[in-house]
Structure formats: C-alpha cells, structure tokens
Amino acid sequence: MSTIAAFYGGKSILITGATGFLGKVLMEKLFRTSPDLKVIYILVRPKAGQTLQQRVFQILDSKLFEKVKEVCPNVHEKIRAIYADLNQNDFAISKEDMQELLSCTNIIFHCAATVRFDDTLRHAVQLNVTATRQLLLMASQMPKLEAFIHISTAYSNCNLKHIDEVIYPCPVEQKKIIDSLEWLDDAIIDEITPKLIRDWPNIYTYTKALGEMVVQQESRNLNIAIIRPSIVGATWQEPFPGWVDNINGPNGIIIATGKGFLRAIKATPMAVADVIPVDTVVNLMLAVGWYTAVHRPKSTLVYHITSGNMNPCNWHKMGVQVLATFEKIPFERPFRRPNANFTSNSFTSQYWNAVSHRAPAIIYDCYLRLTGRKPRMTKLMNRLLRTVSMLEYFINRSWEWSTYNTEMLMSELSPEDQRVFNFDVRQLNWLEYIENYVLGVKKYLLKEDMAGIPKAKQRLKRLRNIHYLFNTALFLIAWRLLIARSQMARNVWFFIVSFCYKFLSYFRASSTLKV
Numbered sequence: 001m002s003t004i005a006a007f008y009g010g011k012s013i014l015i016t017g018a019t020g021f022l023g024k025v026l027m028e029k030l031f032r033t034s035p036d037l038k039v040i041y042i043l044v045r046p047k048a049g050q051t052l053q054q055r056v057f058q059i060l061d062s063k064l065f066e067k068v069k070e071v072c073p074n075v076h077e078k079i080r081a082i083y084a085d086l087n088q089n090d091f092a093i094s095k096e097d098m099q100e101l102l103s104c105t106n107i108i109f110h111c112a113a114t115v116r117f118d119d120t121l122r123h124a125v126q127l128n129v130t131a132t133r134q135l136l137l138m139a140s141q142m143p144k145l146e147a148f149i150h151i152s153t154a155y156s157n158c159n160l161k162h163i164d165e166v167i168y169p170c171p172v173e174q175k176k177i178i179d180s181l182e183w184l185d186d187a188i189i190d191e192i193t194p195k196l197i198r199d200w201p202n203i204y205t206y207t208k209a210l211g212e213m214v215v216q217q218e219s220r221n222l223n224i225a226i227i228r229p230s231i232v233g234a235t236w237q238e239p240f241p242g243w244v245d246n247i248n249g250p251n252g253i254i255i256a257t258g259k260g261f262l263r264a265i266k267a268t269p270m271a272v273a274d275v276i277p278v279d280t281v282v283n284l285m286l287a288v289g290w291y292t293a294v295h296r297p298k299s300t301l302v303y304h305i306t307s308g309n310m311n312p313c314n315w316h317k318m319g320v321q322v323l324a325t326f327e328k329i330p331f332e333r334p335f336r337r338p339n340a341n342f343t344s345n346s347f348t349s350q351y352w353n354a355v356s357h358r359a360p361a362i363i364y365d366c367y368l369r370l371t372g373r374k375p376r377m378t379k380l381m382n383r384l385l386r387t388v389s390m391l392e393y394f395i396n397r398s399w400e401w402s403t404y405n406t407e408m409l410m411s412e413l414s415p416e417d418q419r420v421f422n423f424d425v426r427q428l429n430w431l432e433y434i435e436n437y438v439l440g441v442k443k444y445l446l447k448e449d450m451a452g453i454p455k456a457k458q459r460l461k462r463l464r465n466i467h468y469l470f471n472t473a474l475f476l477i478a479w480r481l482l483i484a485r486s487q488m489a490r491n492v493w494f495f496i497v498s499f500c501y502k503f504l505s506y507f508r509a510s511s512t513l514k515v
C-alpha cells in the first residue's frame with residue numbers, strides 16, 4: 001500500500017482553483033488513489049451561467065473522471081463545493097461554510113490564480129497576492145491544518161538565469177503594493193506598472209513572485225511548501241495520456257499550427273522547451289503535501305518541477321515532432337498546410353509575419369467579401385500574433401532550475417510511492433509524449449472525431465496542390481513582368497526555351513531511331 005495514498009485517507013482537503021487545469025487533475029488523482037478521503041472542499045464561483053453544482057457535475061461527468069467513478073462511486077458526495085470569490089473580502093464565503101472550513105480542513109492546496117499575462121496589475125495582485133494572504137490568515141485559524149501547499153511558477157523569478165529553490169526578495173514590498181493599489185486610480189496604476197515590474201516580462205510572473213513573498217512573510221507557524229512548475233502540459237500517463245483542456249501555453253500554439261494559421265515563430269530552436277506534464281506536477285504536489293505534514297520541515301521548502309535539467313527537450317525537437325504528428329493525425333479543416341519556421345532574427349520574423357500570416361489573411365478576407373461573407377481572418381490573425389508575441393520571451397531563453405529539494409523528496413519515497421506518485425521526469429520519452437499531446441489537443445480540446453482523419457488528409461492534399469499552383473502562377477507573373485522590363489531576363493528566357501526545344505528534339509529523334 002502506498003504511504004502517501006494512505007495518508008490522504010480520512011482527510012478533509014481544501015483546494016482553490018479546483019475548476020482549473022491543474023486543480024481538476026489534482027482532484028482526479030486524489031479520488032483515484034485515496035477513495036477513502038473524507039471530503040474535498042473546493043472554492044468555486046458561478047461562471048458562464050452555470051451554478052456551482054452544475055460546474056461540479058460537468059467536471060465529474062467529463063472523460064477525465066471516468067476511472068474515478070469506478071474506484072469511488074460516491075465521488076459526488078465527497079466533493080463539497082463552497083461558493084467563494086477570491087476577489088472579495090473573506091472570499092464572500094458564508095459564515096457557516098467558513099466555520100466548517102476552519103474547523104475541519106487538514107490540508108490546503110492553493111492553485112487559484114490569474115494566469116493571464118495581460119491582466120491588470122490591480123486584478124492580478126488581488127488574486128495572486130492578496131487572496132494568498134487572506135488564505136494564509138484563514139489557514140492560521142485552522143486547528144487541524146497539517147500542511148499548506150502553495151502553487152507558484154518556475155517563472156516567478158524569470159528575471160534571473162539560474163534559479164535556486166529559495167524565495168527571492170522582490171524590489172518593492174508586497175504590503176506596500178497592496179496598500180498603494182487601494183488608493184491609486186487605474187490610469188496611474190497603468191502608468192507605473194512597467195516601472196514596478198522592472199525586468200519581469202509580464203504582470204503574471206511578477207505577481208506570482210509577490211505571492212511567494214506573502215507566503216514567506218505571513219506564514220506564521222504554518223507548515224508550508226511552495227511548488228514551482230515550469231510550463232504545464234498535457235497528461236503524460238494518468239489517468240490516460242494526452243489529456244488537456246485549455247488553450248494556455250503551448251496548447252494554443254499547437255492548435256494554430258495544426259490549423260495552418262501559424263507557420264512561423266520567433267523562437268530560439270535550441271532553447272530548452274521546459275514543458276512538464278500536469279500529472280507529474282500533481283504527483284509531486286501530493287508527495288509534498290504528505291512530506292510537509294509528516295516530516296514538518298523547519299523552514300518553508302520550495303520544490304522545482306521542471307524538465308530541462310533532468311531530461312531536456314528543445315523547441316526545434318518539439319516542433320519537428322508536432323509537425324510529424326500532424327502528418328499522421330491532421331486536424332480538421334485546416335486553413336493552410338501546417339508548417340513551422342523558427343527564426344531568432346527580428347527582421348526574418350517580420351518578413352514571415354507579412355508573407356506567411358498577414359498576406360494570406362488579407363487574401364482570404366477579400367475572398368470572403370467577394371462571396372458576400374463577413375471578413376474575419378485579419379482580425380483573428382492579429383489576435384494570434386499578439387498572443388504569440390507575449391509568449392516569445394519564454395521561447396527565446398533557457399533557464400537553469402536547481403532541483404535539490406525535489407530530488408531529496410524522491411529519495412524519501414518508498415518504491416511503491418515512487419511508482420504511484422511518479423514525478424521522475426527522466427523516464428519521459430519526449431517523442432511519444434508529444435505525439436500523445438497533439439492527439440489529446442485534437443480529441444479533448446478541439447473535440448474532433450478520429451473518423452474525420454481521411455477527409456482531413458484529403459484536404460491537406462488539396463491545399464498542397466493549391467499551394468504549388470499558387471506559387472507557380474506567382475512565379476510566372478513575376479517572370480512575365482521581369483521579361484517585359486529587362487533585356488537580360490529576355491535573353492535568359494530565350495536561352496531556356498531554346499535549350500528545352502533542343503533537348504526535346506534530341507529526345508524525340510533518339511526514340512525514333514530506337515524504334
């Protein structure tokens with residue numbers, strides 16, 4: 001029996017961000033490996049016209065939870081959705097619910113965050129910093145609390161090149177930022193934001209760094225650990241390979257490439273693609289929860305869960321494998337044939353953007369207009385290129401993350417726990433993982449049927465023919481224009497035509513002789 005699985009038996013666990021990508025996989029694994037846990041409290045807000053209960057049912061009815069329903073048939077009874085909005089005072093939790101949470105919670109996994117790179121500083125601080133502070137305050141009033149696990153990001157200190165498993169100080173105190181945001185108006189905040197975030201690439205990574213500072217300064221006597229994953233990708237093994245459900249990180253880029261919208265990107269091909277499967281992150285989270293509660297380390301330990309130092313893959317290798325998978329398993333109704341040009345040069349990147357992205361979008365919009373439809377491709381392309389430009393920082397650099405604590409923890413686990421809660425990324429076969437990843441994007445994100453593959457392949461063939469035809473026509477037009485203007489081009493043209501004519505005459509004469 002796994003020690004970690006047994007540890008969670010009978011426990012009351014509080015999860016924030018349970019409706020998010022990481023949160024869902026965390027809940028799934030908890031129910032599957034510790035079906036005898038007492039209850040999972042999840043802090044949820046109503047969203048998109050759905051009540052709390054509808055949101056929970058939708059999650060439990062998804063493919064991700066199929067196995068859970070076999071091992072834990074009463075899973076519905078073990079989830080307690082609590083109305084909460086982390087943007088509000090006291091999270092807007094009712095008195096009764098708050099009382100229950102305070103008196104019963106044993107373990108907290110704090111996953112909720114805004115992960116948008118372009119959020120306003122006010123909102124990002126509210127969620128990634130103030131809410132963390134508020135949750136810590138709640139945690140300090142929980143008599144049965146054994147461990148508080150805070151999820152940060154490996155990029156919270158991406159202004160550094162080498163990052164250790166320590167909490168780094170931020171140039172401005174988190175308290176000062178929280179206080180000043182209370183009285184500054186939005187226009188002034190927008191103005192000072194670049195000065196505040198300094199060499200952080202975006203508000204997200206900056207506020208996650210501030211969130212860590214809060215954990216360090218306001219931890220009181222709590223048993224806390226911080227986990228820093230790098231780019232969280234689709235599941236590797238559990239509950240099945242390739243599960244993914246949002247367009248963040250590489251997912252949106254894989255879709256845009258597979259649909260033929262994005263054919264070039266400003267990226268450093270040899271830079272490390274530090275993707276980490278979501279199930280690996282969740283396994284570490286559960287192991288850390290157990291270790292923190294049972295071994296009670298004297299200080300707050302930080303754990304890096306990254307792939308680059310143990311089993312590195314680079315963007316070139318990833319791109320090649322993604323394209324190879326598109327050959328076998330194409331996405332339906334692509335706009336153009338998938339292709340990937342990596343360039344680290346700004347000029348070449350602008351050239352590709354003009355020729356490979358904007359021009360086809362404009363041509364397609366003209367076609368839509370001519371056929372009486374509303375043009376939309378240029379708008380879509382602008383949005384895509386904006387998104388890509390926000391990711392560029394991360395695909396043109398490599399970082400080194402030390403992983404002493406993560407390795408230490410691995411060595412503390414029994415062989416059974418190492419198997420059940422595997423976070424040893426050295427065992428990951430990248431080619432297999434990427435293929436499953438692309439397949440997962442097709443199945444679970446795009447919800448495309450595998451039966452449509454032959455049709456998609458046919459369409460790709462048609463697109464290839466159109467591509468050749470278009471290029472040939474373009475070449476002939478350019479050549480015709482050149483001939484009209486340049487004597488030299490005319491001479492070359494006559495030379496080529498007469499050469500072809502002579503070759504054909506010779507070929508015909510020799511075949512007549514043979515007969």
Ligand SMILES: CCCCCCCCCCCCCCCCCCCCCCCC(=O)SCCNC(=O)CCNC(=O)[C@H](O)C(C)(C)COP(=O)(O)OP(=O)(O)OC[C@H]1O[C@@H](n2cnc3c(N)ncnc32)[C@H](O)[C@@H]1OP(=O)(O)O
Pocket residue numbers: 115116117118153154155230231232245246247248249250253254257262263264265315318319322323339340341383386387390391394395
């Ligand atoms: C030719 C190319 C070669 C490619 C080779 C093949 C591919 C190989 C893979 C390699 C790819 C390389 C890229 C890798 C990218 C690496 C990213 C690294 C990031 C590291 C950061 C640290 C990691 C973290 O800690 S947190 C997680 C990262 N966070 C994010 O990724 C969030 C980033 N996103 C944003 O900030 C915003 O979405 C933004 C600003 C990019 C776009 O905002 P915008 O307002 O324009 O759009 P949205 O409204 O957000 O969305 C547009 C559209 O999508 C729908 N949507 C949005 N989110 C979701 C979701 N979660 N699930 C489902 N759908 C979503 C949204 O509703 C919109 O739809 P509409 O119908 O238009 O309303």
Ligand SMILES: NC(=O)C1=CN([C@@H]2O[C@H](COP(=O)(O)OP(=O)(O)OC[C@H]3O[C@@H](n4cnc5c(N)ncnc54)[C@H](OP(=O)(O)O)[C@@H]3O)[C@@H](O)[C@H]2O)C=CC1
Pocket residue numbers: 016017018019020021022023043044045047084085086087110111112113114115127151152153154208228229230231232233246248249
């Ligand atoms: N994905 C990645 O690549 C990485 C993620 N991380 C970290 O992992 C954690 C989880 O990320 P991920 O699952 O990808 O993010 P998601 O965006 O998928 O999930 C965010 C979660 O936070 C919840 N949330 C946001 N705002 C509020 C609010 N006001 N009140 C209540 N709940 C709220 C969301 O709820 P709702 O469904 O209602 O919106 C959702 O459940 C984050 O802390 C992130 O920083 C770290 C490294 C990489």
